[in-house]
Structures are given as structure tokens and as C-alpha cells.
Amino acid sequence: MFRDITTLIKDPEAFNYVIQQFTEHYQNQKIDKIAGIESRGFIFGAALAHKLNLPFVLIRKKGKLPAETVSQEYALEYGTDKIEIHKDAIDAGENVLIVDDLLATGGTASAACQLVEKIGGKVAGVGFVIDLPELKGREKLQGYDIFNLVEFEGD
Amino acid sequence: MFRDITTLIKDPEAFNYVIQQFTEHYQNQKIDKIAGIESRGFIFGAALAHKLNLPFVLIRKKGKLPAETVSQEYALEYGTDKIEIHKDAIDAGENVLIVDDLLATGGTASAACQLVEKIGGKVAGVGFVIDLPELKGREKLQGYDIFNLVEFEGD
Numbered sequence: 001m002f003r004d005i006t007t008l009i010k011d012p013e014a015f016n017y018v019i020q021q022f023t024e025h026y027q028n029q030k031i032d033k034i035a036g037i038e039s040r041g042f043i044f045g046a047a048l049a050h051k052l053n054l055p056f057v058l059i060r061k062k063g064k065l066p067a068e069t070v071s072q073e074y075a076l077e078y079g080t081d082k083i084e085i086h087k088d089a090i091d092a093g094e095n096v097l098i099v100d101d102l103l104a105t106g107g108t109a110s111a112a113c114q115l116v117e118k119i120g121g122k123v124a125g126v127g128f129v130i131d132l133p134e135l136k137g138r139e140k141l142q143g144y145d146i147f148n149l150v151e152f153e154g155d
Numbered sequence: 156m157f158r159d160i161t162t163l164i165k166d167p168e169a170f171n172y173v174i175q176q177f178t179e180h181y182q183n184q185k186i187d188k189i190a191g192i193e194s195r196g197f198i199f200g201a202a203l204a205h206k207l208n209l210p211f212v213l214i215r216k217k218g219k220l221p222a223e224t225v226s227q228e229y230a231l232e233y234g235t236d237k238i239e240i241h242k243d244a245i246d247a248g249e250n251v252l253i254v255d256d257l258l259a260t261g262g263t264a265s266a267a268c269q270l271v272e273k274i275g276g277k278v279a280g281v282g283f284v285i286d287l288p289e290l291k292g293r294e295k296l297q298g299y300d301i302f303n304l305v306e307f308e309g310d
């Protein structure tokens with residue numbers, strides 16, 4: 001049992017298990033690029049991209065990327081925020097796997113899907129380590145192929 | 156030539172080359188854990204930790220880690236900021252390799268070394284993909300084993 005992903009990645013066997021499970025799930029699917037969502041999505045996305053020998057691109061909070069970006073707003077509990085991707089991160093028609101650590105309300109992940117599509121990519125799937133099903137993130141991601149390794153129910 | 160690390164990690168061969176070079180440099184050194192500095196340090200740190208089968212721990216901006224933390228202030232161009240590590244991230248005497256993408260002024264990296272030492276660890280090394288030698292980051296890291304793959308001079 002891991003309380004959060006910091007205790008998971010501190011255990012090389014557990015980290016390896018996660019990357020192995022992702023690899024088995026995705027290795028025979030048509031994926032051209034992996035996009036990691038800042039910042040814990042970078043941890044799993046980068047390790048997976050390295051393992052699958054795929055290009056790795058970043059989806060970051062606003063103002064953090066050096067070149068020309070496209071942005072997408074999403075709702076927070078109070079107010080809104082924005083995430084961004086480089087305009088040239090993805091070529092038209094490429095199949096992109098989006099990776100993050102945790103599916104909660106799905107706001108960020110849904111915005112990430114919109115970003116990929118805005119610049120001409122197809123969302124091949126959205127992969128999470130953990131899903132918190134009570135927060136109904138999957139409802140915001142209907143129509144996309146969602147994969148997760150673990151589900152945590154509330155108390 | 157890569158303008159920044161986003162173009163590097165988008166190229167699987169280049170990303171693989173970086174991780175391979177880090178692996179060759181560190182694989183025979185006594186390293187117990189890898190610490191990645193938020194957030195681009197997570198990309199290289201996680202891939203390297205996965206490859207070397209080592210525990211991966213996070214050094215994050217203030218207020219981002221879920222459990223009890225220790226923090227270290229560092230100077231910015233204007234003002235100061237703080238980074239944090241979990242108090243139990245490292246056991247006493249463990250040899251920790253700190254990883255980040257870029258050595259600029261060295262403020263964050265130096266604070267990261269202090270964090271590791273504050274919770275009882277030894278800094279086995281600090282590894283960067285890129286060094287900007289004109290910013291003299293190495294001067295702030297004297298006494299530590301510094302490794303980098305590329306140097307960029309200014310105009």
C-alpha cells in the first residue's frame with residue numbers, strides 16, 4: 001500500500017511494476033508520442049517514453065514553455081487555470097498517449113486532451129497510475145480510452 | 156543541436172543518449188537514491204532512477220509535498236523562494252545523486268544539496284544535462300561532484 005506516489009517511486013520494485021504494466025498495456029497500440037502533464041506526469045511519462053523509445057512532450061502550467069504555445073483553460077474548485085503545449089509538439093494525425101499520476105475530477109486531463117486535438121493530434125489514450133472514482137473524472141473523459149492501475153475509494 | 160530540453164526529449168535517440176551517458180557515469184558509483192528537482196529534473200531523474208533501479212525522491216517547490224517536509228530558502232534575481240523534501244525521503248548516511256536539467260546560477264541546486272544534508276544524507280553528486288558556465292553555477296557547488304553533458308556559452 002502506498003499513500004501517494006512519492007512512496008511508490010521511492011520503491012524501485014513498485015516503480016518498475018507501474019512502468020511494466022503501462023508498457024504491457026500500450027506496447028502493441030499505435031502510439032507516436034507520449035505527453036506528460038506537469039509535474040508528476042513527467043515522472044511516469046518520461047520513464048515510459050524512455051522504455052518505449054517514444055518522443056516525450058510536455059504539457060505545462062501557463063508561462064513555463066520556451067517556444068510558441070497553445071493553451072487551454074480548465075476549472076478549479078475556485079476559479080480557473082491554464083495548461084499549455086508547444087504548437088509544434090505534435091504533427092497532424094499523430095497518436096498521442098497522455099500520462100498523469102492521478103485522475104481526480106478530470107479537469108486537467110480533459111484540458112490536456114483538448115490541447116492535443118487543438119494542435120492536430122489524436123488522443124490514443126490517457127493513462128493514470130491512480131483513479132479516485134468518487135470524483136468521477138472518467139465522466140469528463142468520455143470517448144477516450146482511459147487506463148489506470150489502481151483505484152482508491154474514499155472513507 | 157537542441158535549443159532546450161523540450162526538443163531533446165522529443166527525440167528518443169537524444170533522450171536515450173542522455174540517460175545512457177548518465178548511466179555510464181554513475182553506474183559504478185555508490186548511490187543509494189536519486190533526487191529530482193521539480194519539474195524538469197523529474198524527467199531525467201525518473202528515467203535514470205528507473206534505469207538504475209534506484210529509489211526516486213522529489214525535491215519540490217514549497218507546499219507541494221503531501222507529508223512532513225524540510226525546506227530550504229534560496230535567492231532569486233528578485234527575492235527568494237523555497238524548495239522542500241520529505242523529512243523521511245532519505246535515511247541517515249545514504250548517498251544521494253541530485254538530478255536537474257540545467258545548471259544556471261546554481262541557487263536551486265545548492266539549496267537542494269543543503270536539503271539532502273539537513274535530513275542526514277550525503278550528496279554523492281549533482282548531475283545536469285546542460286551547464287551555462289557564464290552564470291558560474293559551479294562556484295556555488297564547490298566541494299560537490301558535478302557532472303554535465305553539454306555546455307552552452309552565451310553570445
